[in-house]
Amino acid sequence: MGVAPEPPRPAHVALPPEHPDPTVLPEITLLDRADSAGDNPVAPSGLPLPPGTLLAGQYRLVRPLGYGGMGEVCLAHDTKVDDRAVAVKMLHAELATESYSLLEGERRELVELNHDGFIRVFNYGHHAGVGDFLVLQYVDGLNLEEVRARAHEHPEEFGGDRFLEFVLAYGVRILAALAHLHAPERGKVYGDLKPPNVMHDGSTTKLVDVGSVRRAGAPGLTTALYRAPSVGPHGESEPQDDLFSLGETLRTLCGLGATRHDLADLAALAPLDDATGGHRGLGLVSLARALRRATRTARAGRFATAREMDEQLRGVFRELRSLRTGAETFEPSPLFLQSAYALDGGLGAAPEVRHWATAPAAPHHPAPGPPEVAGRLPVPRPDPDDDHHGELSRLSDDDPEALLQHTGDWRDSPEVHLLRCRLRLRVALRSEDGDLTGAETALALAEDAIGPANGPHDWRLDWHRGLLALARSRVPEARGRFDRVYAAIPGEYAPKLALGYCAEQLGRLHEALTFYEAVRLRNPSLGSAAFGAVRARLALGGPDALTDAIAALDAVPQHSRHRTAARTAAVRIRVDHARDAEGLGAAVRALGRLFSAHGLTDEPSRVRMKTEVWGAAHRLLGDADGGGGAITGAQLRAVAAHADPLLEFPADVRALRTDLSRFYRVLAHQAARDAPTPDDGIPLAEILLDRAYAVRPFGFLHARFGKDFPWLGKKIRNRPPRSAWK
Structure with missing residues (x-):
């Protein structure tokens, strides 16, 4: 028959308040401690000395506490230090003859082993009939x-x-x-x-x-x-x-x-x-x-x-x-520097002017391409043991060619080779041929410097191999490399961010969302995780997709470098999904906060964002004067009434069209200066002028475009709008 297990000792467990400190534990209090039952128990079988015996003239035995690997542990009171409870450890009988050799070489060092994580060794001594013993701090818990x-x-x-x-x-x-x-x-x-x-x-x-x-x-x-x-x-x-x-x-x-x-x-x-x-x-x-x-x-x-x-x-x-x-x-990563990039795929900025070159389509917010991500994922911190740790820690994220030149005469080390791998990768991504040979050579040199014994276990090599795979758009290969990094450093956020991106590219949307959400919740300041979660949620769809996506962007805190990008994206997504007056009102109010509190101060970007929101209102109104649309003129006035007055959102259809026409003319001006010619050969400025002409409210007098826009040049000024062609 087996021995029945001892019943659990009664104890009280008190949960601590929620706290981010990873050392916080419950408070566990035994309700029946071994040192609380009096000093005169019956002597147990096998105890070499009776209770009350004074060991070495100082430690009065009370009762046995249990057995350790080398011998029995007994409760005793230290008669020379306020009768404090101590634990006395005595050797098994079969080891008693070896006690001197087992304890003499270690006992002084054990007394000096002063760390809160170990039971303290107060003293050591010798008693006839027992041999050598250690005097330990008494603790009694579970x-x-x-x-x-x-x-x-x-x-x-x-x-x-x-x-x-x-x-x-x-x-x-x-x-x-x-x-x-x-x-x-x-x-x-x-x-x-x-x-x-x-x-x-x-x-x-x-x-x-x-x-x-x-x-x-x-x-x-x-x-x-x-x-x-x-x-x-x-x-x-x-x-x-x-x-x-x-x-x-x-x-x-x-x-x-x-x-x-x-x-x-x-x-x-x-x-x-x-x-x-x-x-x-x-x-x-x-x-x-x-x-x-x-x-x-x-x-x-x-x-x-x-x-x-x-x-x-x-x-x-x-x-x-x-x-x-x-x-x-959140706690700063010990192994990675936080990236300055949000990996937003353009969603976190006002639309480019070319956005208005074509008719509105279904909302689509693609992720950035793999080569772009390869150059913008977080960078590993330099190894503190590397010869160049000090210099590497002081480097700024400068032009890669300048940094290559600056570090050209540095003595070789694993971290220097890894730095050159990343710099040459970025140089290749900027060049037309995209030749990654230099980056691969630098990585091979890093592997040689690390050595064959440590190389297979060094996650830094797999991280850089993953970056090179992304630079070549080999996403499955990159996923395998980043998975090895995750296995080596499972507490880090950077490999999960990379794995979330790879899963997104491979159409594994639930996996992508799982990774992105884990990173985002842990540190909402990381814009890349928030944008990835937004893309995955919107792609997966569902009744709460829009609400959850907006919540993820709104959770990016004010102190984050990505706060403006996140709030910009929230406005754009609201605009894309506005189907009624409620949706339009939410977009207008969010735009007001973006301008007044969330950091969008660039005037050309403001005009483009206004064009997006005003354009959504015009689309929802449908026919002139609100007839046949998703919202009415009265609902437009209600939206304007609740908008930030500084936004000057129009309260009637005519004012809306007037504003929108003016915005299109401003965008035409931007396009004439900056935007490339579309593939069909029609200048973007002309397309935007046609939009301005089409949306402009009717009136008895019209200003000539040539007078309004002398900067467009004679050819465009003398050309009638395409919408008037027959």
């Missing part, structure tokens, strides 16, 4: 195995889905302790990381079994279920083996699969490309990818350091929280 069981039985105590964020908070806290231990000046490993060795007491967490701490590469204690495949036969461990054990601890805690091998299926992207595939949420995919990288079989495939793993767990936390709450959880 270990992570108990937390897992409790969260499984009572998920509401941990906020339901919020528990995954708390799992990451455990990871971030444990990694801080491991980073302290792994630091070169200490060179130690924990060796036996597992859920029972992490205690949650109140609002603190501690690694409690310090008996497994040892020099990196030295033999020591491990536990089979959490031991990395790369650990030696006698427990010889390296820092990356601790990261493996942490990955397995976190996987077990949140219940992702029966074994680490199940993480591959959980990390797949395929289910994201349908209407129901996003039910798991991209955050769960990112979490599975982070744990999968931590638990790779080979050390080279795992996170290189505790700091690197910490950065990615923090990123996944921010993603999970934003997807759950819809609230921003």
Whole structure:
């Protein structure tokens, strides 16, 4: 018969308020602590000394607390320090004869191991009949195995889905302790990381079994279920083996699969490309990818350091929280610079004058082309360990040819080669032949400098290969490269932005929306994510598509460099989808805010935006005086009454036509100066003059176009409008 599991210990769990800090945890208070039952319990079987025994003349034994890997742990009171509760760790009997060799070399260093993530070692001593012992800080709470069981039985105590964020908070806290231990000046490993060795007491967490701490590469204690495949036969461990054990601890805690091998299926992207595939949420995919990288079989495939793993767990936390709450959880990326470009495909600017060369068509807002995106995706931050980190960090986003010349005599390094790859890519995109040979050569040199041992695991190479694939419009290849980057750094937003774009280009609209929304919600300031989400929502359609698209653009905050582009796009989309007076009124009011509060100050752009909105009103009015249209003259007056007075939106049909005719004449002036000749050979200025003539209200007197527009030249001035030709 198996031994019945011990009943769960009674505890109170208090959820903390919502907070973007990835280290915040619930408050867990045991209701029956081991140090609260008095000082005179019955001596348990196997205890080498009776309760009340004074160890080394200082520590009075009270009761057993449990067993660690090297021996029994007992509660005691320190009679020389206010009778404080301490934990005394004594060796198993079979190790007692080796106690000196096991503890002497480490005990002083353990006392000096002063970090909040570890249980403190106050002292060490020797007592006849027991041998050597350690005196540890006493903590009494739920270990992570108990937390897992409790969260499984009572998920509401941990906020339901919020528990995954708390799992990451455990990871971030444990990694801080491991980073302290792994630091070169200490060179130690924990060796036996597992859920029972992490205690949650109140609002603190501690690694409690310090008996497994040892020099990196030295033999020591491990536990089979959490031991990395790369650990030696006698427990010889390296820092990356601790990261493996942490990955397995976190996987077990949140219940992702029966074994680490199940993480591959959980990390797949395929289910994201349908209407129901996003039910798991991209955050769960990112979490599975982070744990999968931590638990790779080979050390080279795992996170290189505790700091690197910490950065990615923090990123996944921010993603999970934003997807759950819809609230921003932003922190500057440690690996990418934020791009200055919105990747809006022109939607975030007033229409070009050529927009009016043809009759209005169904709304269509295409994404920018792959080569354009290749030159405008976020740029990786330079590696802090690179020889040229300082110089690279000070470079501005200047002309690529000038930067190539400026860096031409720099000593070669991986980051310098990667910079030249990006610069030569941008030069090629500006040239007529688009030759990417120079960029490919620079990337090959970067790969050689990184070396064959590290190259297959360096995400920077895949990122730049993805950019080159986009520059050639090889979107499926680019998607594969960016997916590898996402697997390596699952907490970062940049690969998800790139994957969202690739999915959009490949017609995988649900997948594109999933990626774009995850990035947008986490940091609404990123215009590229907002514009991508808008395009995907409008392409997918549905009753709420327009409302959700406008909401995504309105969520771009005032402090974002993309705020004006987002508000401009919101006006244009409202205009495109205006079908009645309500839709027109929303567009007019949004245009007023764009002019007065959201930064559109360029006068030519203002005229073009007014032409769009006034033109929509004219289209909705239909026949003269509002007859037969979607709105009436009375509704036009109501729209004008609620518009910003500074906008001077017309309140009657005649004033609307007068304004619109004037706008077309101004655009004709712009076209005569700037716009290229259309393919049919008819000058755009003439087309716009015809529009002005057609929309102009009838009157008894008409000014001659030649008098009004001497700048158009004699040929156009003497030519009657095309609409008058018979």
